[in-house]
Structure formats: structure tokens, C-alpha cells
Amino acid sequence: MKSETTIRETLMALTTGPVNAYPEVLQALSRPVLYDYDPNFRVFYTSLLRKAAKALDMIDGLPVILQGEPVLALEAVAASALRTDDVMLNLVNGPYSDGFGIWARRYCRAVLELRADFDMIISPDDVRKKLKENPEISVVSVCHHDTPSGTLNPIDEIGKIVHAHGAALIVDTVSSFGGVAVSPGSCCADFFITGPNKCLGCPPGLSLVAISAAGWARMHANPQAPRGSVLSLLDWENVSDPEESFPYTPSVSDLFGMDAALDRYLHEGPERVWARHAATAAAFRAGLAAMGLELWARDPAFAAPTATACKLPPGVDDKVLLARMQQDYGVMLSVGRGATAGKVVRVGHMGPTAYPIYAVPALAALGSALRALGHDVMLGEGLAAAALCMK
């Protein structure tokens, strides 16, 4: 007989993405599927692009929607923006920024790195110095919130320095956009890569890329920029024109979901949305501190408002802890990835879970599981501290 393991239903996913989708997004996903050549679909698609441009606070132009999870967009930008004569500076302070270097090395002449410890942020002064020492740097890439470390880089400041140097800037804002104030204009990004599956509260499946005029010119001047490929950005340049056909069939249902998410974001008001992300992070962190647990970020000021990485207490195995929370309480959290694997447990404050009340179940599950594993934490103090932050 086969042995059977019972997996408990997850009641609450307080992960760092994917997170649960907003109810109106789930409803929109179930709308009847439109044929992509239906004129109604073309009207919808163009209005969606405009809505996304508004949410992204784009100064001009429309974003590109790629029909796949944002990793597709990151690789597409590497393939399209980087030329064989480019020298790219990769700012690395976490697994995602580290990973972007793998793609970049495929496409450009050289990749230089400016590294910071993964519990630190990138210092704008170091960027300025590195650019001064290496005037040949033509592109810089950076991850705003490197999710496995839960730290937030001072992207607007970095962007201004890169812009002054005259290099193109590639920014990954997948897990920050929609949860914190950031836009292509605020950070002078030429390629601003994000997606609806983190702070906008959609399931994974699409990417959003805002490209500056200089970014488009860069791709046009790159003979290696893909065309007729899933990695192509250029193929999507003119799809807001109903006379142009799509390079391939868009993910119709996911687009309906993103449309509902953007409506929600714009109607609620970006500032209010950012405020509740920050309030949730603050409540959770007040609880962590009162329980006697430590933030992963070396300075609390480095920690992102859209996720919290907490140091695992000594002797606690992340997989055992995760399984315990899932099986005993039906609560799912995230653990580390890459270099932070085995060192942290993480809670997302993203979209539908960015309400301070969620700090309480996250702390309850984490604290109770740690106690069950024999690690003493001040559970009551933690819960009280979080509840006192509630507005």
C-alpha cells in the first residue's frame, strides 16, 4: 500500500509572492475569454495599457506587457537592451540582483559588480565612486527590493547618479512597485521591470515593463535585440495600434485580472495603498522585536515595507519550521532563497495581505511554531505589540 501524507489546507498565505489575489481579480479572471482579434479585445487592450501607464506614473509612452511571469521580462530586457560592446555594472545585494548577472554575461562585453552584504543596501556613494573609476560603464542594473533579503535600495538616489553618468539603468521593481513609492521617472529608469503578481495582488503570469525613449532607441540600435522571439520587447512596440497584430496570443484571462487589480490600485489611491503596506510591516516588526526575534536587515531602516525577513533563531531548521506552521495552523510563510536560504523566515506584506491585521496571524503562527520546536519566544508580548500598532 502506498503511504499517504495528509497535507493540510492552507488557510492563509502570508508569503512573499505569489500571494493571494484580490477578490475582484479572481472574479475578473473568470470573465468569458475574448478572441484576441475581436475589436472589443483590442479596445480593452489599449485601455489596459493606458491604465498601466497611469499606475506606473509613466511620463510618456505606454508599457509593454509580456505574457509571462516577470523573470521573462528580466531576461527579455537583458537580451534586448544589452549590446556586445556594453560594460554593465551590476549592483548586487541579494539573490535576484546576483541572478541578473547570469543573463547579462550572455549579452554584453563585460559585467562589473558592486557587491554589498545581503543584509545591507547599496550605497549611492559607492555607486558614484565605481562609475568614476570605470567611465566605460554603459549600463547599470539594480534590484529595488531584493526579496530574499527583504532590503530596499535607495533607488531614486542611485538612479540620479547613473543618469548623470550617462549610463542606461535597468531596475527590477517586481516586489516593490505597487507597495512603495517608486516609478520609472523617480529613479530615472530606462527599463523598469515589474509585474502584477506581488503588490498588485494578481496571480503570476504577466510582466510589465516601462521603457524610456532612450531605452527604445537603445534596443533599436542593437542588432542583437530579439525579434520573432518570446524574449522580444520590440515585437510589442506598436500593439496599442489596433491595426497591428499581436506577436502571439496574449494571456487574455490574466489581462482581465490585471485590469481589475489596476482599477483597485488607482481607485484606492497609490498613496493609501503604500501607507497600508508600511503600516503592516511596522506592526509585524514591532511584534517580532517584542517576541525577541531579530530582523535580517542589519539596520531596520534598510528593511523593505513589502516583506520582512526575520533571522532564524540558532538551531531552527527553516523547512521544519515552515512545515510546522503549515500543518498545525494552516499558515504559509516563506523562507530564504539562494544565499539567505536556511538563515531567514519571511513574511510578505503585499497587496491583499498588506493590512496590519495580518501581522497578528503571522506572528501567532511563527511564535507558536517556534515554541512548539522548543525555542522560547515571548509570544504574548509580540502579539500585544503588533495589536497596539493597529489602526
Ligand SMILES: *Cc1c(COP(=O)(O)O)cnc(C)c1O
Ligand atoms: C518575485 C520576483 C521576481 C519574479 O521571479 P520569480 O522568482 O519567478 O517569482 C523577480 N524579481 C524579484 C525581486 C522578485 O521578488
